[in-house]
Amino acid sequence: MDLTYTEEEEAFRAGLRAWLSRALPQLPPKPDPLDWPGRRAYDTAWQRMLYDAGYAGLHWPEAAGGRGATPTQHLIYLEETEKAGAPYVGANFVGLLHAGPTIAAEGTPGQRARWLPPVLRGDEIWCQGFSEPDAGSDLAALRTRAVRDGDDYVVTGSKIWTSHAEVADWCELLVRTDPDAPKHRGITWLALPMDAPGITVRPLRTLAGSAEFAEVFLDEVRVPVANRVGAENDGWRVTMVTLSFERGTAFVGEVVACRRTLAALAKTAKANGSWDDSAVRRQLGLLKAEFTALWRLTQWNVSEAQRGGGVPGVGGSVFKLRYSHARQELFDTAARVLGPDALDLDRDLTLDRLSSLSYTIAAGTSQIQRNIVAERILGLPKGR
Numbered sequence: 001m002d003l004t005y006t007e008e009e010e011a012f013r014a015g016l017r018a019w020l021s022r023a024l025p026q027l028p029p030k031p032d033p034l035d036w037p038g039r040r041a042y043d044t045a046w047q048r049m050l051y052d053a054g055y056a057g058l059h060w061p062e063a064a065g066g067r068g069a070t071p072t073q074h075l076i077y078l079e080e081t082e083k084a085g086a087p088y089v090g091a092n093f094v095g096l097l098h099a100g101p102t103i104a105a106e107g108t109p110g111q112r113a114r115w116l117p118p119v120l121r122g123d124e125i126w127c128q129g130f131s132e133p134d135a136g137s138d139l140a141a142l143r144t145r146a147v148r149d150g151d152d153y154v155v156t157g158s159k160i161w162t163s164h165a166e167v168a169d170w171c172e173l174l175v176r177t178d179p180d181a182p183k184h185r186g187i188t189w190l191a192l193p194m195d196a197p198g199i200t201v202r203p204l205r206t207l208a209g210s211a212e213f214a215e216v217f218l219d220e221v222r223v224p225v226a227n228r229v230g231a232e233n234d235g236w237r238v239t240m241v242t243l244s245f246e247r248g249t250a251f252v253g254e255v256v257a258c259r260r261t262l263a264a265l266a267k268t269a270k271a272n273g274s275w276d277d278s279a280v281r282r283q284l285g286l287l288k289a290e291f292t293a294l295w296r297l298t299q300w301n302v303s304e305a306q307r308g309g310g311v312p313g314v315g316g317s318v319f320k321l322r323y324s325h326a327r328q329e330l331f332d333t334a335a336r337v338l339g340p341d342a343l344d345l346d347r348d349l350t351l352d353r354l355s356s357l358s359y360t361i362a363a364g365t366s367q368i369q370r371n372i373v374a375e376r377i378l379g380l381p382k383g384r
Contacts, residue, residue, distance in 0.1 A: 005072070012069075013076050019053055020084040027087070034210055036091070040125060040167040043090035047122030056120040057100065064104035065116050075299065082256035091164050095119040095126035099172040102189075106230050106238050115170070115191065127168035129159040129192065129216060130239070139174070140183045140236065144218065146175035146190065148232075152222040153177070153190065158215065165201045165214035168194050173223075178233050187235035191227040198222075206355070255298060255323065258330055259291045261352070265330075269337045283333050290326045294319065321369035 005013070027046065031038030050056040059074035060066025069077070082088075089096050100119045103111055118124035135141040144157025155175055165171065171192040178186030194201075198221040203211040230238040266284055269275040297319050331353035335342035342353070374380040 005076070009070075009072055009076060012073050013080060016055070016077060016080050017084070019055070020081065020086060023049055023053065024084060024086060030087075036164075036167050036211065040091045040164075043087060043092050044122035044125070046087045047089075047092050047096075047120075051121045056122075057096070057116070060101065060104055060116070060120075064100075064112055065120050066104075078253045079256050082253045083260070088253060091125050091167055092119070092122060094128045094163055094168075094172065095124065095170075098128060099126045099170070099191075102172070102238065102241050103191075103229055105241055106189075110226075111191075111229060124169040125164060125167055126170045126172060127165040127194070127214075127216075128163050129165075129171045129173040131159060131161045133158060133160050133215075139239070140187065142174055142176060142187065144173075144175050145179070146177050146188060146223070148177070148225070149222075151225050153188075153225060153228075155190070155192070155218045155221045155223055158217045160215050161204070161213045162201075162216045164212060165194070165216050166203050166211070170194060171216070174235055174239060177235075181233060184236045186233050187239070188232050189229045189235040189238040190223050191229065192221070192223055193227075196221050196223070254327075255291060255294050258327060259295070261334070262287055262291060262330060265334055265337055272337070272339075274337045274339070280333070280337060283329075283336075287326070287330055287333060290322075290329070294323055294326060297322075317369045324369075 026049075028042070031042050033039070047056060054067060055077065057064070057066035058069045058077050059071060060068070062068040096119060100116055103115055107115070115124075119126065129144075130139060130142075132142050132144060134143065142157075144155065144159065146153040146155045153175065155173070157175070159173075162171070171194055173190045173192040175188050175190055176186050177188040180186070192199075198219040200217040200219070202215045202217070204213045204215060205211050206213065262284065266275075269280055269284065274280050335353060371382075
């Protein structure tokens, strides 16, 4: 692992900082967090600004419409945009960080030409149709069926925790195309148009009061076979590509944000007197060490991805496992520092604490990550 930056990388950082200093003052006020149509408009407008400046899909291959930047340059981009307070990907999350990279890696030339430019420009939003009500953490147990009928698949079933479904144009959808095959082998990855007849979307309200997730019901929805990414029944392998991006690099910006939050929390502790509590000081110091280590682990994962052609490896599961718990510990400590003010729902820290509870479930539960680490990194036998 090389923790230093080249002259070229530092020049890239300087150019990005200069552009951010010009671009960020042009942004309109942020919409209400509960206004998802407004948030979509805000997020896609920012995405268009990135596209026009050449920063959209920075690390995507040039053949996919990106800039072909190295993973290290991508890391610098995520670090600098977070430090500058630039908008996160928001409603563009699934398209930019999951579906887009998967199509770039696994799609046909025609599929890349159709779907990637609108993602990069912010013209189209994607959602993720993986989880199901009865499958729990066992994604391979999904039961949404897709039956081949000529040039279409006819899809029936339901999905839950479908990110941004209420404002999405497309859905990366996992379906079962061979019910008789072993559960990991009968799955297919489809691009589902969200305006197709037979789709019902019901938003789900989270503990924090937002509704960025939804249930999606599919009643004999016809999806063209041409929308299949990868071969029929090869969807599990394609999905592992998707999840490697989700667990490997999708949380990088959040680590930077947590480090900023930690610094602000230390200032608050000194201002309100909680710094006098040695247990608080000890916990803040421990968290600083945790997030410094997570940042180094991020750099290691990026170095591995750079050697492996840009696709993150299983080291992303190590990162995701520890980050999920460290984030919860950070906002538990924030509650201790804030005292009664931690109950104020108008505080960003309070909302972040509520959302942190989901991180040991989202993108693969901590139990699943432990299994991956045990089996694929440590070489331990599979549990029964």
